[in-house]
């Protein structure tokens with residue numbers, strides 16, 4: 454097994470450097486003002502310069518205006534867009550850029566429907582349901598709702614930490630795991646040791662499988 458790892462919600466240069474050095478496959482930048490992890494385009498441009506070849510840079514959006522996504526894309530070299538709101542498949546597909554759809558899971562059948570609705574995406578990110586927040590909640594959900602049969606890469610998110618990620622990888626066998634709060638000391642401020650422990654734990658469990 455070779456589970457990919459995305460570290461999300463980075464706001465500081467040193468955190469990007471730490472995630473890259475520890476072996477992250479992808480770095481996520483949040484472009485959503487209400488989030489404590491949100492970055493400006495100017496900040497994102499500076500952070501992007503620290504991301505080397507073969508580490509993907511992902512931009513997160515929640516129901517964004519088209520003009521805003523276009524403005525980000527003009528200045529920040531994003532490899533992938535990640536949509537966390539109520540964006541339609543056609544909207545996600547309309548930027549000429551590869552994309553991931555994130556859904557908040559609370560009931561059976563939801564993931565199967567999303568596989569079908571968002572089949573043109575490069576992956577489906579499954580996260581915890583929260584009535585008020587679109588992501589980054591620090592909560593996990595019932596992984597039994599995740600079907601074994603998948604028509605696209607599944608990215609597991611929600612409440613992952615170095616303590617529970619090995620169990621998550623063994624039980625769910627996702628294409629990738631995505632973490633934000635579980636590698637932070639406070640919102641938007643990553644903890645270098647937690648990043649390193651998280652990535653080591655994923656690599657360890659993948660090696661033994």
Ligand SMILES: O=C(O)c1ccccc1NCC(=O)[C@H](O)[C@H](O)COP(=O)(O)O
Nearest residue numbers: 461488587588589591611612632633634
């Ligand atoms: O991180 C945020 O604040 C955020 C806000 C709105 C939409 C998405 C957001 N983050 C998305 C992510 O990809 C997180 O990594 C994912 O939700 C998992 O977060 P966590 O449970 O804290 O690991």
